[in-house]
Amino acid sequence: MIRFARSSSRNLFHRVLNRKFQYCSDSSMAVQCGRRRKDQSSGFFWPTCRFESTEAARHVDQLYLHNHDDQELDFPGGSVPFTKEMRFMSESTEKRVPCYRVLHENGDAITPPNFNQLTKDVAIKMYKDMITLQIMDNIFYEAQRQGRISFYLTSSGEEAIAIASAAALLPDDVVLAQYREPGVLLWRGFTLQEFANQLFGNKGDYGKGRQMPIHYGSNHHNYFTISSPLGTQLPQAVGIAYSLKMDKKEACVVAYFGDGTTSEGDFHAALNFAAVLRAPVIFICRNNGWAISTSIEEQFRSDGVVVKGQGYGIRSIRIDGNDTLAVYSAVRKARSMAIRENMPVLIEALTYRVGHHSTSDDSSKYRTTDEIQYWKMERNPMDRFAKWISNNGWFSQEDELNHKTTVKRQLLEAIQNAEKTEKPPLSELFNDVYDNLPKNLQEQEEVLRQTRKRYPQDYPSDVPL
Amino acid sequence: MASVLRRSQTVLNSLCRRQFSASPDGNLTTHAGKSMNLYSAINQALHIALETDPRAYVFGEDVGFGGVFRCTTGLADRYGKDRVFNTPLCEQGIVGFGIGLAAMGNRAIAEIQFADYIYPAFDQIVNEAAKFRYRSGNQFNCGGLTIRAPYGAVGHGGHYHSQSPEAFFCHVPGIKVVIPRSPYQAKGLLLSCIRDENPVVFFEPKWLYRLAVEEVPEDDFMLPLSQADVIREGSDITLVGWGAQLSVMEQACIDAEKEGISCELIDLRTLLPWDKETVEASVRKTGRLLISHEAPVTGGFGAEISASIVERCFLRQGEQNINVLHVVRPFSSLHNPIHILLLCLCID
Numbered sequence: 029m030i031r032f033a034r035s036s037s038r039n040l041f042h043r044v045l046n047r048k049f050q051y052c053s054d055s056s057m058a059v060q061c062g063r064r065r066k067d068q069s070s071g072f073f074w075p076t077c078r079f080e081s082t083e084a085a086r087h088v089d090q091l092y093l094h095n096h097d098d099q100e101l102d103f104p105g106g107s108v109p110f111t112k113e114m115r116f117m118s119e120s121t122e123k124r125v126p127c128y129r130v131l132h133e134n135g136d137a138i139t140p141p142n143f144n145q146l147t148k149d150v151a152i153k154m155y156k157d158m159i160t161l162q163i164m165d166n167i168f169y170e171a172q173r174q175g176r177i178s179f180y181l182t183s184s185g186e187e188a189i190a191i192a193s194a195a196a197l198l199p200d201d202v203v204l205a206q207y208r209e210p211g212v213l214l215w216r217g218f219t220l221q222e223f224a225n226q227l228f229g230n231k232g233d234y235g236k237g238r239q240m241p242i243h244y245g246s247n248h249h250n251y252f253t254i255s256s257p258l259g260t261q262l263p264q265a266v267g268i269a270y271s272l273k274m275d276k277k278e279a280c281v282v283a284y285f286g287d288g289t290t291s292e293g294d295f296h297a298a299l300n301f302a303a304v305l306r307a308p309v310i311f312i313c314r315n316n317g318w319a320i321s322t323s324i325e326e327q328f329r330s331d332g333v334v335v336k337g338q339g340y341g342i343r344s345i346r347i348d349g350n351d352t353l354a355v356y357s358a359v360r361k362a363r364s365m366a367i368r369e370n371m372p373v374l375i376e377a378l379t380y381r382v383g384h385h386s387t388s389d390d391s392s393k394y395r396t397t398d399e400i401q402y403w404k405m406e407r408n409p410m411d412r413f414a415k416w417i418s419n420n421g422w423f424s425q426e427d428e429l430n431h432k433t434t435v436k437r438q439l440l441e442a443i444q445n446a447e448k449t450e451k452p453p454l455s456e457l458f459n460d461v462y463d464n465l466p467k468n469l470q471e472q473e474e475v476l477r478q479t480r481k482r483y484p485q486d487y488p489s490d491v492p493l
Numbered sequence: 494m495a496s497v498l499r500r501s502q503t504v505l506n507s508l509c510r511r512q513f514s515a516s517p518d519g520n521l522t523t524h525a526g527k528s529m530n531l532y533s534a535i536n537q538a539l540h541i542a543l544e545t546d547p548r549a550y551v552f553g554e555d556v557g558f559g560g561v562f563r564c565t566t567g568l569a570d571r572y573g574k575d576r577v578f579n580t581p582l583c584e585q586g587i588v589g590f591g592i593g594l595a596a597m598g599n600r601a602i603a604e605i606q607f608a609d610y611i612y613p614a615f616d617q618i619v620n621e622a623a624k625f626r627y628r629s630g631n632q633f634n635c636g637g638l639t640i641r642a643p644y645g646a647v648g649h650g651g652h653y654h655s656q657s658p659e660a661f662f663c664h665v666p667g668i669k670v671v672i673p674r675s676p677y678q679a680k681g682l683l684l685s686c687i688r689d690e691n692p693v694v695f696f697e698p699k700w701l702y703r704l705a706v707e708e709v710p711e712d713d714f715m716l717p718l719s720q721a722d723v724i725r726e727g728s729d730i731t732l733v734g735w736g737a738q739l740s741v742m743e744q745a746c747i748d749a750e751k752e753g754i755s756c757e758l759i760d761l762r763t764l765l766p767w768d769k770e771t772v773e774a775s776v777r778k779t780g781r782l783l784i785s786h787e788a789p790v791t792g793g794f795g796a797e798i799s800a801s802i803v804e805r806c807f808l809r810q811g812e813q814n815i816n817v818l819h820v821v822r823p824f825s826s827l828h829n830p831i832h833i834l835l836l837c838l839c840i841d
Contacts (some may be wrong), residue, residue: 057495157645160784232630233578233630234629234630235629235630235632236626236630238627238628238630239628243628245628245629245630245632245633247629247632247633248634252596252629252633253625253628253629253630253632253633255620255621255624255628257616257620257621260589260616260617260620260621261618262589263585263586263588263589263590264589264590264592264593264596264621266586266589266590266593267589267590267591267592267593267594267595267596267597267601268593268596268597269593270590270593270594271593271597271598272597272601274575275597293585293613294585294586294589294616294617297581297583297585297589298586298589299587300581300583300586301580301581301583301586301590303576304580304581305580335622384678460626460627460630460631461626461627461666461667462626462667462669462690462691462766463626463634463636463690463691466719466766467719467766467769467770468766468767468769469666469766490650
């Protein structure tokens with residue numbers, strides 16, 4: 029069973045690489061390729077070799093090394109060598125872009141860490157925050173199931189990306205998250221009570237109860253308020269980064285998004301703007317394999333996301349998103365490059381969404397439980413980091429138990445408080461649309477108040493006037 | 494593009510044979526300043542915005558060399574290429590970038606080359622700029638964002654260089670929509686928009702860029718937003734419009750006067766949030782209302798004015814004497830002479 033699960037999950041990413049052949053209808057290409065075999069688990073045919081044309085034209089450098097003539101085309105942007113050979117650049121590289129990792133599954137460091145070694149205190153805080161995030165997810169998820177909050181969305185399986193990237197940043201770095209990165213806020217000190225206030229939409233919610241649960245935001249923590257549309261935060265991140273650059277700040281912007289978002293126009297706009305305007309922004313893609321029910325095979329034909337960076341002139345890296353140390357070191361390095369060299373960096377972190385997309389989703393409808401189990405059990409980011417920390421003798425099982433008990437108690441208290449705290453008053457329905465309430469909204473508020481007087485029984489009892 | 498437009502203005506001039514100033518008396522308004530056209534007034538406003546605020550930026554497609562309509566002439570030379578710069582050709586990128594820049598306390602003045610091409614940025618404007626302050630509980634805002642876009646018919650622009658998309662944006666709480674009618678108005682209103690603490694979409698009547706000339710003070714001045722301007726007083730009928738259409742309506746008022754009809758002409762100036770009170774007071778006086786815009790009638794902003802004024806001036810009074818007319822100007826390049834027909838319609 030485990031073997032099968034492993035191969036199935038491997039296919040999740042392997043299929044991306046080979047997917048282009050699944051739809052291949054060109055018989056000449058098939059003949060060139062010769063051998064084909066059937067992939068048992070996917071049911072698709074995919075070849076074990078590459079097309080000849082692809083073989084020949086794999087690397088631009090090799091391609092044009094010997095075949096250009098002496099003359100060059102003087103073209104805007106730099107001169108271009110001529111070649112007498114008609115060759116098309118390949119649609120892909122022969123091998124997939126490798127994935128940087130530091131920790132072996134057993135918690136041993138395989139790569140000699142080429143970054144400033146994590147201090148014990150930081151490492152412990154990272155692990156404790158990952159545990160907190162997990163407990164938050166469990167308890168808030170249950171709260172939604174009990175009907176106490178309307179919606180929730182977990183970070184399960186992706187704890188390492190949020191926490192480790194946040195740990196690699198400094199407080200002045202500005203964060204524009206998508207919606208599966210509450211771990212960044214947690215790392216920055218957003219309290220469990222603050223999380224609960226947002227989820228319950230009470231008076232303590234900085235968003236004044238206006239948005240759905242999980243749309244956190246905190247000016248104090250340099251964390252812009254989440255918005256639901258995918259990718260809209262990305263060009264905004266470039267504008268913010270440009271401002272930091274102009275102000276000569278020792279800080280960058282970090283923008284998070286998922287694999288699905290890379291299909292949005294805003295993603296491409298942002299990468300291009302960032303490269304052209306030389307904005308210090310780190311784009312972190314959590315490639316977790318699924319955008320609700322849309323697999324990455326249905327999302328893009330490229331080798332994932334990392335390869336898109338070069339097309340825009342952006343330095344890029346693919347990392348193991350479930351390796352806490354790899355995420356930490358890559359983001360630290362990216363931060364330093366972004367700020368020192370005034371440039372964007374793209375990080376594609378391979379991970380897996382172990383939970384459903386949200387409380388409104390049932391992912392068993394579109395993916396196998398074996399695949400989920402494999403990622404949950406064998407590639408669990410927290411288990412791996414726990415082993416490393418434990419090997420270092422920094423965090424005992426007893427410490428873990430104590431922390432869990434404390435967090436659970438604090439969370440239950442936070443939920444009780446959040447439930448008891450009153451809702452924002454009616455006036456907050458109209459405030460903040462503009463800096464000041466214009467006449468048309470004053471008029472509308474007045475109409476609403478008069479309507480409430482006429483139909484008091486239809487007005488929600490928990491919203492103060 | 495600019496050269497093509499110049500040709501169109503010649504055509505229009507020959508059709509209309511008059512100066513377009515949209516001033517109360519049909520003559521050049523005197524504001525004790527320098528005589529200039531609309532694009533120069535915009536240019537002057539941008540100079541002042543950049544001069545008076547070191548955190549102001551101007552960016553968009555082709556703005557670096559002065560812009561296809563020359564509105565950004567000389568800005569990059571004077572204030573540097575870090576503050577006045579070209580962007581890639583991507584409207585959603587321009588507005589998204591502008592939101593981020595504004596969110597850091599800057600004055601982000603974005604140019605969309607033609608209003609016809611603003612639609613890729615619709616999501617950034619509607620879902621992001623307009624809701625930025627509200628959704629964050631006023632923790633964040635992008636109030637420093639102003640989006641400039643030339644709009645409207647020029648006579649030969651066809652479907653993609655002539656649209657008047659203001660109604661789409663007037664449906665969005667959280668942004669302001671402003672359209673000037675003349676050089677003086679353009680300068681004063683644009684400076685107000687740039688310095689307003691809310692994101693603003695500022696549509697510039699490109700028909701009037703070179704055609705409209707009036708005296709414009711060279712100093713730094715601002716005109717109030719959300720305040721309509723009664724540019725001609727009358728007693729028989731109220732005419733409401735904005736932007737380039739006021740030139741047409743002005744001519745209609747003059748012609749109607751010859752037939753003994755006294756017209757009150759109102760420039761709405763800010764469409765969102767709009768000044769109902771001024772229009773209401775006028776309609777109470779005249780008892781009749783004519784709204785004219787270039788955009789399509791169905792779902793146009795005229796419908797909003799009409800519905801509001803009917804409700805305020807007629808339904809509430811129990812009166813039956815409703816007399817509201819919508820007039821629009823089409824934007825087919827083949828049908829330019831219809832502008833003239835519309836003058837007749839206004840007079841009817």
